[in-house]
Amino acid sequence: MDKKLKVGVLFGGRSAEHEISLLSAKSIVSALDKDKYDPVLIAIDREGFWHLAEQDLFETEKDTYHIDVKNIDEILALIPGKTREQFRLLAQPEKTVHCDVVFPVLHGTYGEDGTMQGLLKIMNLPYVGPDVTGSASGMDKEVMKRLLKENDIPVADFLAYRAHEASSISYDEVKNKLGLPLFIKPANLGSSIGISKVRNEVEFDKGIREAFRYDSKLIIEEFIVGREIECAVLGNEQPQASLPGRVIPNADFYSYEAKYLDEKGAAFEIPAKLDENLVKTIQDTAVKTFKALCCEGMGRVDLFIREENTVIVNEINTIPGFTKISMYPKLWEISGLPYGKLVSRLIELAMERHERDSRLSVSLP
Numbered sequence: 001m002d003k004k005l006k007v008g009v010l011f012g013g014r015s016a017e018h019e020i021s022l023l024s025a026k027s028i029v030s031a032l033d034k035d036k037y038d039p040v041l042i043a044i045d046r047e048g049f050w051h052l053a054e055q056d057l058f059e060t061e062k063d064t065y066h067i068d069v070k071n072i073d074e075i076l077a078l079i080p081g082k083t084r085e086q087f088r089l090l091a092q093p094e095k096t097v098h099c100d101v102v103f104p105v106l107h108g109t110y111g112e113d114g115t116m117q118g119l120l121k122i123m124n125l126p127y128v129g130p131d132v133t134g135s136a137s138g139m140d141k142e143v144m145k146r147l148l149k150e151n152d153i154p155v156a157d158f159l160a161y162r163a164h165e166a167s168s169i170s171y172d173e174v175k176n177k178l179g180l181p182l183f184i185k186p187a188n189l190g191s192s193i194g195i196s197k198v199r200n201e202v203e204f205d206k207g208i209r210e211a212f213r214y215d216s217k218l219i220i221e222e223f224i225v226g227r228e229i230e231c232a233v234l235g236n237e238q239p240q241a242s243l244p245g246r247v248i249p250n251a252d253f254y255s256y257e258a259k260y261l262d263e264k265g266a267a268f269e270i271p272a273k274l275d276e277n278l279v280k281t282i283q284d285t286a287v288k289t290f291k292a293l294c295c296e297g298m299g300r301v302d303l304f305i306r307e308e309n310t311v312i313v314n315e316i317n318t319i320p321g322f323t324k325i326s327m328y329p330k331l332w333e334i335s336g337l338p339y340g341k342l343v344s345r346l347i348e349l350a351m352e353r354h355e356r357d358s359r360l361s362v363s364l365p
């Protein structure tokens, strides 16, 4: 039998979605097919330091949400090698650790945005999810929307501003262009952090300040009235779409509280009750979005369906929530791919892409 692959599971991280990452990683580690894979648990603390955790971290710590990874003694240093086999992680003082493939279970900045992908690429390691370009284009809401528009994929009208332009943002101008209410969002984040729905000038000013707390660029969007639909995409060259699911927020919008803190924050309709033609349109749009944003591996495409059944793409999440009850794995489960098999498939896709790209010439003949 082939040697088991060592799967580095990266979790925690510097983003505001640190805790969500712990929950996702716990589910992935417990579902990993232990006949094929050996997990290596790598916890990243809020300051960005890497720690080598014991394999049973998630079994021994009862309250996953509040694990303080900073308390894990072993700090890791990265040692890039010429080949994947030579790459090592050095745990102080003298232990070295090896991974054959990495599953970055890191949501948001420094994990989902291409920076970690760049590091893993430099280390010549296969990794799950989109590569540098796909991750970065999916993360920056302005770049994402521009690429989608370019590919004739409908998105909400929007304006983007940088922090140094803050004093020139005019409520009246924005209101005239985009109407009311408006959504104000940090350009690079997730989990609804820093997002406001605003209806008047006071809320507008507050929303601008709030979004700039998290990013030096923000986007302002027109309000879309419609059902919120999510569709999971999986694959490299020939990505496939799952059946769509519906999120019914029990709040003004699908806020951080509704997502993670309030048990009754949202209801889910999995699969979404939609007619066949609409399902097909959603799946085609999701795959088109995935490709337009240069994604491979995985991505969850979130859309709005307006009253007249037209589709608007809201965003892609290239490392979507991955707990057992999260939408991405749930959608695959009802489409015929159970959680454990999905994790294995993602690792295979990572290996396939790495092998494909390793064959590319890097110098002139």
Ligand SMILES: Nc1ncnc2c1ncn2[C@@H]1O[C@H](COP(=O)(O)OP(=O)(O)O)[C@@H](O)[C@H]1O
Binding pocket: 156, 183, 185, 189, 190, 191, 192, 193, 195, 221, 222, 223, 224, 225, 228, 249, 253, 254, 255, 302, 314, 315
């Ligand atoms: N233009 C919009 N119109 C209506 N609702 C929106 C709009 N943009 C965002 N929302 C609501 O806010 C939530 C979070 O916004 P989203 O762009 O998905 O940010 P995040 O990346 O943080 O998830 C969405 O799930 C939706 O409920």
Ligand SMILES: [Mg+2]
Binding pocket: 191, 192, 302, 315
């Ligand atoms: Mg979202």
